[in-house]
Amino acid sequence: MQTQRTRAIVAIGAALALGSPIARVVAEPAISTTAAQPYVLSPDDVLDISVAGHEELKSSVTVLSDGTINFPQVGTLHAGGKTIAALTKAIAKGLTDIVVQPDVTVVLRQSQVRKVSVLGAVRTPGQVVLNTNTRVLDVLAAAGGLTSEPDATEATLITDSGQKSTNLDVVGLMSGENSAQNTVLNSGDLILVRASTLQVQVMGEVSKPGVFTVPSEGISITSLLPLAGGALPDGALSEAQIMHGGKVEIVDLRTAGRDLGSSAGKTMLMPGDVLNIPAITRKVAVLGEVHTPGAFIIPDAGTLNLTTVLVMAGGTTGDADKKGASLLRTDTTGTAVATPIDVDALLRGRSTAKDVALQPGDIIYIPTKNAKTTNPAQILLSAIPLFSLFRR
Numbered sequence: 001m002q003t004q005r006t007r008a009i010v011a012i013g014a015a016l017a018l019g020s021p022i023a024r025v026v027a028e029p030a031i032s033t034t035a036a037q038p039y040v041l042s043p044d045d046v047l048d049i050s051v052a053g054h055e056e057l058k059s060s061v062t063v064l065s066d067g068t069i070n071f072p073q074v075g076t077l078h079a080g081g082k083t084i085a086a087l088t089k090a091i092a093k094g095l096t097d098i099v100v101q102p103d104v105t106v107v108l109r110q111s112q113v114r115k116v117s118v119l120g121a122v123r124t125p126g127q128v129v130l131n132t133n134t135r136v137l138d139v140l141a142a143a144g145g146l147t148s149e150p151d152a153t154e155a156t157l158i159t160d161s162g163q164k165s166t167n168l169d170v171v172g173l174m175s176g177e178n179s180a181q182n183t184v185l186n187s188g189d190l191i192l193v194r195a196s197t198l199q200v201q202v203m204g205e206v207s208k209p210g211v212f213t214v215p216s217e218g219i220s221i222t223s224l225l226p227l228a229g230g231a232l233p234d235g236a237l238s239e240a241q242i243m244h245g246g247k248v249e250i251v252d253l254r255t256a257g258r259d260l261g262s263s264a265g266k267t268m269l270m271p272g273d274v275l276n277i278p279a280i281t282r283k284v285a286v287l288g289e290v291h292t293p294g295a296f297i298i299p300d301a302g303t304l305n306l307t308t309v310l311v312m313a314g315g316t317t318g319d320a321d322k323k324g325a326s327l328l329r330t331d332t333t334g335t336a337v338a339t340p341i342d343v344d345a346l347l348r349g350r351s352t353a354k355d356v357a358l359q360p361g362d363i364i365y366i367p368t369k370n371a372k373t374t375n376p377a378q379i380l381l382s383a384i385p386l387f388s389l390f391r392r
Contacts, residue, residue, distance in 0.1 A: 038083040038084070038085070039083065039084060039108065039111075040081060040082070040083060040186055040187070041063055041067075041079045041080055041081070041082055041083070041084065041087065041108075042063065042067075042080055042081075042111075042112055042114065042187045042188065043063050043064060043065045043066075043067060043080060043112065044062065044063060044112035045062070045063045045079075045108060045110070045111050045112055046060060046061070046062050046063075046108075046109045046110035046111075047060065047061050047062075047063070047069065047079075047084075047087075047106055047107065047108060047109065048060050048106070048107040048109045049061060049071060049091060049104070049105070049106050049107075050104075050105050051095065051099060051102050051103060051104055051105075052103035052105070053103070054099060054102075057072060057073065057095075057099075059071060059072060060109065063079045063080055066080070067079060067080020067081060068080070069087075071091060071094075073094075073095065073098055074091060074094035074095060075094070077090055077091065077094065081160075081161070084106050084108060087106060088104050088105070088106045091104050091106065092104040112187070113129060114129065114130040114186075114187035115127040115128060115129055115130060115187060115188075116128055116130060116134070116139055116185045116186075116187065116188070116189040116190065116191065117189075117190045117191070118139050118140065118142075118143045118190075118191040118193065119190070119191070119192055119193070120155075120192050120193035120194050120195075121146060121147045121148060121153060121193045121194055121195040121211065122140065122143040122144055122145065122146060122147060122193050123143065123144030123145055123146075123147055124142075124143050124144040125143060126143070128142045128143065130185060130186075130187055133184050134184065134185050135182045135183060135184055135185065136157065136168065136173060136181065136182050136183060136185065136191065137173060137174075137182050139185060139191060140191070140193075146170075146193065147195065147210060147211050148195050148199060148211060148212075148213050149213055150170045150171045150173075150174045150175075151170075151171055152195065152198055152199065152213045153170045153193060153194070153195060154167075154170065154193075154194045154195075155167075155168040155170050155191060155192065155193045155194070156168065156191070156192045156194075157181075157183075157189065157190075157191055158189065158190040158191075158192065159185075159186065159189050159190075161188060162190075166181070168181055168191075169181055195211050195213075198213055198214060198215075198216060198271045199211050199212060199213050199214060199271060199272075200212055200214050200219065200224065200269045200270075200271065200272070200273045200274065200275065201273075201274045201275070202224065202225075202227075202228040202274075202275045202276075202277075203274065203275070203276050203277075204235065204276045204277040204278055204279070205231055205232040205234050205235030205236070205277045205278065205279050205280075206225070206228040206229055206230065206231055206232060206235065206277050207228065207229025207230055207232060208227075208228050208229035209228060210228065212224065212227050212228070214269070214270075214271055216271065217268075218268040218269055218270040218271070218273075219268065219269055220266050220267065220268055220269075221240075221251075221253060221266075221267050221268075221269060221275065222266070224269060224275065225253075231253075231277050232277075233297075234279050234280050234297065235277040235278075235279065235280070235300075236277065236278050236279060236280045236281070236282075236300055237252070237253040237254045237277065237300055238252045238253070238254050238300050239252075239278055240252070240253045240275065240276070240277055240278075241274075241275070241276040241277075241278065242267070242269065242273060242274070242275055243273060243274040243275075243276065244269075244270065244272075244273045244274075251267060253277075254300060280297050280298070280300055281360070282297065282298040282300075282360040283295045283296060283297055283298065283360060283361075284296055284298060284304060284309060284358045284359075284360070284361070284362040284363070284364070285362070285363045285364070286309055286310065286312075286313040286363075286364045286366070287363060287364070287365050287366070288320070288325075288364075288365045288366035288367055288368070289316055289317040289319050289320035289321070289366040289367065289368055290310065290313040290314055290315065290316055290317065290320070290366055291313065291314030291315055291316075291317060292312075292313050292314040293313060294313070296309050296312050296313070298358065298360060303357045303358070304357075304358050305355045305356065305357055305358065306327075306341070306343075306346065306355055306356040306358060306364065307346060307347070307355050309358060309364065310343070310347070310364070316343065316347075316366055319368050319369055320343075320366045320367075320368070320369070321366070321367045321368060321369045321370075322342070322343040322344035322347065322366065323342050323343070323344045323345075324340070324367050325340070325341045325342070325343040325364065325365060325366050325367070326338045326339065326340060326341060326364075326365045326367075327339045327341050327356060327362060327363075327364055327365075328362070328363040328364075328365060329359060329361070329362050329363075330361060338365075341356070341364070343366065
Protein backbone atom coordinates (compact mmCIF):
# COMPACT_ATOMS: atom_id res chain seq x y z
CA MET A 1 0.00 0.00 0.00
CA GLN A 2 1.40 3.38 -0.97
CA THR A 3 2.03 5.89 1.82
CA GLN A 4 0.65 9.39 1.54
CA ARG A 5 4.15 10.72 0.75
CA THR A 6 4.62 8.14 -1.99
CA ARG A 7 1.26 8.97 -3.54
CA ALA A 8 2.16 12.68 -3.54
CA ILE A 9 5.49 12.00 -5.34
CA VAL A 10 3.76 9.84 -7.92
CA ALA A 11 1.11 12.52 -8.50
CA ILE A 12 3.72 15.25 -9.01
CA GLY A 13 5.69 13.03 -11.38
CA ALA A 14 2.57 12.33 -13.40
CA ALA A 15 1.80 16.02 -13.60
CA LEU A 16 5.29 16.78 -14.90
CA ALA A 17 5.09 14.03 -17.45
CA LEU A 18 1.79 15.29 -18.79
CA GLY A 19 2.85 18.93 -18.80
CA SER A 20 0.16 19.90 -16.26
CA PRO A 21 0.42 23.09 -14.19
CA ILE A 22 1.63 22.83 -10.61
CA ALA A 23 -0.62 24.57 -8.09
CA ARG A 24 1.48 25.19 -5.01
CA VAL A 25 -0.65 25.96 -1.94
CA VAL A 26 1.03 27.77 0.90
CA ALA A 27 -0.05 26.69 4.40
CA GLU A 28 -3.32 28.23 5.50
CA PRO A 29 -3.00 31.12 7.98
CA ALA A 30 -3.50 30.78 11.72
CA ILE A 31 -7.05 32.11 11.45
CA SER A 32 -8.15 29.12 9.41
CA THR A 33 -10.08 26.37 11.13
CA THR A 34 -9.46 22.64 11.06
CA ALA A 35 -8.51 20.70 7.91
CA ALA A 36 -12.21 20.07 7.40
CA GLN A 37 -12.86 23.79 7.56
CA PRO A 38 -10.24 25.47 5.30
CA TYR A 39 -10.01 29.22 5.09
CA VAL A 40 -12.58 30.67 2.69
CA LEU A 41 -11.66 33.89 0.89
CA SER A 42 -13.83 36.97 1.31
CA PRO A 43 -13.85 40.60 0.08
CA ASP A 44 -10.96 42.74 1.37
CA ASP A 45 -8.61 39.76 1.76
CA VAL A 46 -5.14 40.64 0.36
CA LEU A 47 -3.25 37.94 -1.56
CA ASP A 48 0.39 37.70 -2.73
CA ILE A 49 0.59 35.66 -5.96
CA SER A 50 3.83 34.53 -7.59
CA VAL A 51 4.85 32.16 -10.39
CA ALA A 52 8.23 30.42 -10.08
CA GLY A 53 10.71 31.72 -12.67
CA HIS A 54 8.44 34.56 -13.74
CA GLU A 55 9.07 37.68 -11.64
CA GLU A 56 6.97 39.73 -14.05
CA LEU A 57 3.90 37.80 -12.93
CA LYS A 58 4.38 38.50 -9.23
CA SER A 59 1.47 40.54 -7.91
CA SER A 60 -0.49 41.55 -4.81
CA VAL A 61 -4.25 41.64 -5.28
CA THR A 62 -7.25 42.42 -3.10
CA VAL A 63 -10.48 40.48 -3.27
CA LEU A 64 -13.05 43.05 -4.39
CA SER A 65 -16.52 43.55 -2.96
CA ASP A 66 -18.00 41.36 -5.71
CA GLY A 67 -15.63 38.53 -4.76
CA THR A 68 -13.33 38.85 -7.79
CA ILE A 69 -9.63 39.52 -8.29
CA ASN A 70 -7.72 40.67 -11.36
CA PHE A 71 -4.45 38.86 -12.11
CA PRO A 72 -2.25 39.90 -15.08
CA GLN A 73 -2.29 37.58 -18.13
CA VAL A 74 -5.26 35.71 -16.65
CA GLY A 75 -7.83 38.44 -16.13
CA THR A 76 -10.74 38.43 -13.75
CA LEU A 77 -11.18 35.41 -11.51
CA HIS A 78 -13.80 34.72 -8.87
CA ALA A 79 -12.10 34.27 -5.48
CA GLY A 80 -14.82 34.96 -2.91
CA GLY A 81 -16.11 31.75 -1.36
CA LYS A 82 -13.13 29.73 -2.64
CA THR A 83 -10.33 28.22 -0.61
CA ILE A 84 -6.75 29.27 -1.31
CA ALA A 85 -6.13 25.85 -2.86
CA ALA A 86 -9.02 26.24 -5.28
CA LEU A 87 -7.95 29.72 -6.31
CA THR A 88 -4.35 28.60 -6.81
CA LYS A 89 -5.45 25.86 -9.19
CA ALA A 90 -7.66 28.32 -11.09
CA ILE A 91 -4.73 30.73 -11.58
CA ALA A 92 -2.42 27.93 -12.69
CA LYS A 93 -4.96 26.74 -15.22
CA GLY A 94 -5.37 30.25 -16.59
CA LEU A 95 -1.61 30.57 -17.16
CA THR A 96 -1.15 27.36 -19.18
CA ASP A 97 -1.45 29.24 -22.49
CA ILE A 98 1.56 31.45 -21.74
CA VAL A 99 3.63 29.52 -19.18
CA VAL A 100 4.79 25.91 -19.42
CA GLN A 101 3.93 24.01 -16.26
CA PRO A 102 3.19 27.15 -14.21
CA ASP A 103 4.30 26.74 -10.59
CA VAL A 104 1.89 29.06 -8.74
CA THR A 105 2.08 30.12 -5.12
CA VAL A 106 -0.71 32.03 -3.33
CA VAL A 107 -0.17 33.52 0.13
CA LEU A 108 -2.85 35.19 2.24
CA ARG A 109 -1.02 38.31 3.38
CA GLN A 110 -3.91 40.07 5.12
CA SER A 111 -7.40 38.91 5.99
CA GLN A 112 -10.44 41.03 6.61
CA VAL A 113 -12.03 41.17 10.05
CA ARG A 114 -14.37 38.25 9.68
CA LYS A 115 -17.79 38.74 11.20
CA VAL A 116 -21.20 37.17 11.44
CA SER A 117 -24.41 39.04 12.20
CA VAL A 118 -27.03 38.15 14.78
CA LEU A 119 -30.29 40.09 14.67
CA GLY A 120 -33.64 40.03 16.40
CA ALA A 121 -34.58 38.79 19.85
CA VAL A 122 -31.11 38.85 21.47
CA ARG A 123 -29.95 41.29 24.11
CA THR A 124 -27.19 42.86 21.99
CA PRO A 125 -27.95 42.43 18.28
CA GLY A 126 -25.20 43.32 15.83
CA GLN A 127 -22.00 41.81 14.46
CA VAL A 128 -19.70 39.32 16.18
CA VAL A 129 -16.04 38.85 15.20
CA LEU A 130 -15.21 35.29 14.19
CA ASN A 131 -12.43 33.35 15.84
CA THR A 132 -11.26 29.83 15.05
CA ASN A 133 -14.21 27.42 15.11
CA THR A 134 -16.77 30.01 16.19
CA ARG A 135 -20.10 28.21 16.41
CA VAL A 136 -23.78 29.16 16.61
CA LEU A 137 -23.93 29.04 20.41
CA ASP A 138 -20.75 31.15 20.66
CA VAL A 139 -22.39 33.91 18.62
CA LEU A 140 -25.63 33.80 20.62
CA ALA A 141 -23.62 34.06 23.84
CA ALA A 142 -21.58 36.99 22.45
CA ALA A 143 -24.88 38.74 21.64
CA GLY A 144 -25.89 38.57 25.30
CA GLY A 145 -28.19 35.59 24.95
CA LEU A 146 -31.86 35.34 24.07
CA THR A 147 -34.43 37.87 25.27
CA SER A 148 -36.92 35.09 26.02
CA GLU A 149 -36.97 31.43 26.95
CA PRO A 150 -35.70 28.97 24.28
CA ASP A 151 -39.14 27.37 23.91
CA ALA A 152 -40.55 30.81 23.04
CA THR A 153 -37.86 31.55 20.44
CA GLU A 154 -37.37 30.69 16.78
CA ALA A 155 -34.11 31.14 14.86
CA THR A 156 -32.83 30.79 11.30
CA LEU A 157 -29.23 30.46 10.12
CA ILE A 158 -28.60 32.06 6.70
CA THR A 159 -25.38 31.03 4.94
CA ASP A 160 -23.73 30.97 1.51
CA SER A 161 -24.33 34.69 0.89
CA GLY A 162 -28.03 34.33 1.57
CA GLN A 163 -28.48 31.34 -0.71
CA LYS A 164 -29.17 28.82 2.06
CA SER A 165 -31.29 29.02 5.21
CA THR A 166 -31.63 26.50 8.03
CA ASN A 167 -34.24 26.59 10.78
CA LEU A 168 -32.50 26.11 14.11
CA ASP A 169 -33.80 23.96 16.95
CA VAL A 170 -33.28 26.54 19.70
CA VAL A 171 -34.37 24.25 22.53
CA GLY A 172 -32.16 21.43 21.26
CA LEU A 173 -29.19 23.77 20.80
CA MET A 174 -29.47 25.21 24.30
CA SER A 175 -29.95 21.82 25.95
CA GLY A 176 -27.20 20.15 23.94
CA GLU A 177 -29.59 17.55 22.54
CA ASN A 178 -29.11 18.87 18.99
CA SER A 179 -25.40 19.58 18.92
CA ALA A 180 -25.27 18.86 15.20
CA GLN A 181 -26.82 22.30 14.56
CA ASN A 182 -24.10 24.03 16.58
CA THR A 183 -22.12 24.37 13.38
CA VAL A 184 -18.95 26.34 12.65
CA LEU A 185 -19.83 29.70 11.08
CA ASN A 186 -18.23 31.53 8.17
CA SER A 187 -17.81 35.24 7.56
CA GLY A 188 -21.02 36.81 6.32
CA ASP A 189 -23.35 34.27 7.92
CA LEU A 190 -26.48 35.63 9.57
CA ILE A 191 -28.54 34.36 12.50
CA LEU A 192 -32.08 35.71 12.72
CA VAL A 193 -33.74 35.26 16.11
CA ARG A 194 -37.48 35.79 16.51
CA ALA A 195 -39.61 35.85 19.62
CA SER A 196 -42.65 33.63 19.50
CA THR A 197 -46.11 35.13 19.31
CA LEU A 198 -46.68 34.33 23.00
CA GLN A 199 -45.09 37.63 23.97
CA VAL A 200 -45.98 41.24 24.65
CA GLN A 201 -43.70 44.25 24.38
CA VAL A 202 -43.41 47.03 26.95
CA MET A 203 -41.80 50.24 25.75
CA GLY A 204 -41.46 53.89 26.67
CA GLU A 205 -40.93 55.33 30.15
CA VAL A 206 -40.39 52.11 32.14
CA SER A 207 -37.29 50.91 33.98
CA LYS A 208 -36.80 47.74 31.92
CA PRO A 209 -38.42 47.99 28.48
CA GLY A 210 -38.42 44.77 26.52
CA VAL A 211 -40.31 41.71 25.34
CA PHE A 212 -41.97 39.43 27.87
CA THR A 213 -43.33 35.92 27.46
CA VAL A 214 -46.95 35.64 28.55
CA PRO A 215 -49.51 32.85 28.88
CA SER A 216 -51.72 32.18 25.88
CA GLU A 217 -54.67 33.62 27.81
CA GLY A 218 -52.81 36.94 28.29
CA ILE A 219 -51.63 38.92 31.32
CA SER A 220 -53.07 41.86 33.29
CA ILE A 221 -51.34 45.23 33.15
CA THR A 222 -50.74 45.23 36.91
CA SER A 223 -48.96 41.89 36.57
CA LEU A 224 -46.92 43.03 33.58
CA LEU A 225 -45.71 46.48 34.75
CA PRO A 226 -43.62 45.07 37.64
CA LEU A 227 -41.85 42.78 35.16
CA ALA A 228 -40.80 45.94 33.27
CA GLY A 229 -39.59 47.59 36.50
CA GLY A 230 -42.56 49.93 36.79
CA ALA A 231 -43.10 53.36 35.24
CA LEU A 232 -40.42 56.06 35.49
CA PRO A 233 -41.22 59.46 37.07
CA ASP A 234 -41.51 60.96 33.57
CA GLY A 235 -44.01 58.31 32.51
CA ALA A 236 -47.50 59.55 31.61
CA LEU A 237 -49.54 56.75 33.15
CA SER A 238 -52.70 58.71 32.39
CA GLU A 239 -51.98 58.35 28.67
CA ALA A 240 -50.79 54.74 28.49
CA GLN A 241 -51.27 53.15 25.08
CA ILE A 242 -52.26 49.57 24.31
CA MET A 243 -51.60 48.55 20.71
CA HIS A 244 -53.69 45.58 19.64
CA GLY A 245 -54.71 44.38 16.19
CA GLY A 246 -53.53 47.57 14.52
CA LYS A 247 -55.55 49.80 16.85
CA VAL A 248 -54.42 51.98 19.76
CA GLU A 249 -56.40 52.25 23.00
CA ILE A 250 -55.62 54.95 25.57
CA VAL A 251 -56.00 53.85 29.20
CA ASP A 252 -55.48 55.72 32.46
CA LEU A 253 -53.15 53.65 34.64
CA ARG A 254 -52.59 56.20 37.39
CA THR A 255 -54.80 54.23 39.77
CA ALA A 256 -53.46 50.90 38.56
CA GLY A 257 -50.04 51.88 39.85
CA ARG A 258 -51.36 51.95 43.39
CA ASP A 259 -54.50 49.80 43.33
CA LEU A 260 -54.05 46.31 41.92
CA GLY A 261 -57.79 45.89 41.97
CA SER A 262 -58.55 48.83 39.69
CA SER A 263 -60.46 48.21 36.48
CA ALA A 264 -57.61 49.65 34.37
CA GLY A 265 -55.10 47.41 36.10
CA LYS A 266 -57.21 44.37 35.28
CA THR A 267 -57.07 45.13 31.53
CA MET A 268 -55.61 42.07 29.83
CA LEU A 269 -52.77 42.22 27.32
CA MET A 270 -52.81 39.40 24.81
CA PRO A 271 -49.84 37.83 22.95
CA GLY A 272 -48.68 40.24 20.27
CA ASP A 273 -49.90 43.35 22.12
CA VAL A 274 -47.68 46.34 22.89
CA LEU A 275 -47.90 48.51 26.02
CA ASN A 276 -46.37 51.98 25.65
CA ILE A 277 -45.92 54.40 28.55
CA PRO A 278 -45.25 57.76 26.84
CA ALA A 279 -43.25 60.56 28.40
CA ILE A 280 -45.07 63.38 30.17
CA THR A 281 -45.23 66.37 27.85
CA ARG A 282 -47.06 68.66 30.31
CA LYS A 283 -44.24 70.94 31.42
CA VAL A 284 -43.60 74.54 32.46
CA ALA A 285 -40.40 76.56 32.52
CA VAL A 286 -38.84 78.93 35.02
CA LEU A 287 -36.24 81.36 33.66
CA GLY A 288 -34.20 84.24 34.94
CA GLU A 289 -33.06 84.87 38.51
CA VAL A 290 -33.69 81.45 40.09
CA HIS A 291 -31.03 79.04 41.27
CA THR A 292 -32.05 76.18 38.95
CA PRO A 293 -33.78 77.48 35.81
CA GLY A 294 -35.27 74.89 33.50
CA ALA A 295 -38.36 72.90 32.58
CA PHE A 296 -40.47 71.14 35.20
CA ILE A 297 -43.09 68.43 34.88
CA ILE A 298 -46.70 69.05 35.82
CA PRO A 299 -47.52 65.89 37.84
CA ASP A 300 -49.47 63.30 35.91
CA ALA A 301 -51.99 63.12 38.73
CA GLY A 302 -52.75 66.83 39.15
CA THR A 303 -51.66 70.44 38.86
CA LEU A 304 -48.60 72.56 39.59
CA ASN A 305 -48.84 75.96 41.28
CA LEU A 306 -46.50 78.90 40.88
CA THR A 307 -45.16 78.71 44.44
CA THR A 308 -44.41 75.02 44.06
CA VAL A 309 -42.49 75.41 40.82
CA LEU A 310 -40.43 78.26 42.31
CA VAL A 311 -39.37 75.91 45.09
CA MET A 312 -38.52 73.26 42.46
CA ALA A 313 -36.36 75.89 40.73
CA GLY A 314 -34.38 76.42 43.94
CA GLY A 315 -35.97 79.74 44.81
CA THR A 316 -35.06 83.22 43.64
CA THR A 317 -31.53 84.64 43.71
CA GLY A 318 -30.43 87.78 45.55
CA ASP A 319 -30.48 89.69 42.26
CA ALA A 320 -34.10 88.81 41.50
CA ASP A 321 -36.66 91.52 40.84
CA LYS A 322 -39.49 89.57 42.50
CA LYS A 323 -42.03 92.33 41.99
CA GLY A 324 -41.33 92.51 38.27
CA ALA A 325 -41.89 88.84 37.42
CA SER A 326 -44.02 87.75 34.45
CA LEU A 327 -46.08 84.75 33.46
CA LEU A 328 -45.80 84.16 29.74
CA ARG A 329 -48.68 82.14 28.27
CA THR A 330 -49.91 81.68 24.71
CA ASP A 331 -53.58 82.39 24.06
CA THR A 332 -55.94 80.53 21.73
CA THR A 333 -54.52 82.37 18.72
CA GLY A 334 -50.96 81.34 19.58
CA THR A 335 -49.96 84.84 20.68
CA ALA A 336 -47.66 85.13 23.70
CA VAL A 337 -49.27 87.18 26.46
CA ALA A 338 -47.21 88.39 29.44
CA THR A 339 -49.02 88.83 32.78
CA PRO A 340 -47.23 90.66 35.64
CA ILE A 341 -46.84 88.61 38.85
CA ASP A 342 -45.79 89.95 42.25
CA VAL A 343 -43.68 87.00 43.37
CA ASP A 344 -42.52 88.96 46.40
CA ALA A 345 -46.08 89.30 47.74
CA LEU A 346 -46.81 85.70 46.90
CA LEU A 347 -43.77 84.37 48.77
CA ARG A 348 -44.59 86.58 51.76
CA GLY A 349 -48.07 85.09 51.90
CA ARG A 350 -49.94 88.37 51.48
CA SER A 351 -53.68 87.94 51.01
CA THR A 352 -53.65 90.14 47.93
CA ALA A 353 -51.37 87.68 46.12
CA LYS A 354 -53.03 84.79 44.34
CA ASP A 355 -51.17 81.52 43.70
CA VAL A 356 -51.44 80.60 40.03
CA ALA A 357 -52.24 77.12 38.70
CA LEU A 358 -49.87 76.70 35.78
CA GLN A 359 -50.74 75.33 32.37
CA PRO A 360 -48.54 73.24 30.05
CA GLY A 361 -46.15 75.50 28.16
CA ASP A 362 -46.25 78.36 30.70
CA ILE A 363 -43.02 80.26 31.25
CA ILE A 364 -42.26 82.10 34.51
CA TYR A 365 -39.66 84.83 34.08
CA ILE A 366 -37.90 86.43 37.07
CA PRO A 367 -35.95 89.48 35.82
CA THR A 368 -32.79 90.96 37.30
CA LYS A 369 -33.03 94.03 39.51
CA ASN A 370 -32.76 97.27 37.58
CA ALA A 371 -33.13 95.44 34.27
CA LYS A 372 -34.01 97.83 31.46
CA THR A 373 -36.87 95.74 30.10
CA THR A 374 -38.87 92.56 30.55
CA ASN A 375 -40.21 92.57 27.03
CA PRO A 376 -42.08 89.29 26.30
CA ALA A 377 -40.07 88.92 23.08
CA GLN A 378 -36.86 88.78 25.11
CA ILE A 379 -38.41 86.20 27.42
CA LEU A 380 -39.36 84.08 24.43
CA LEU A 381 -35.83 84.35 23.09
CA SER A 382 -34.43 83.11 26.42
CA ALA A 383 -36.88 80.21 26.41
CA ILE A 384 -36.02 78.85 22.96
CA PRO A 385 -33.58 76.18 24.29
CA LEU A 386 -36.33 74.94 26.61
CA PHE A 387 -38.95 74.38 23.93
CA SER A 388 -37.31 71.06 23.05
CA LEU A 389 -37.79 69.97 26.68
CA PHE A 390 -41.52 70.71 26.42
CA ARG A 391 -41.75 68.29 23.51
CA ARG A 392 -40.03 65.37 25.23
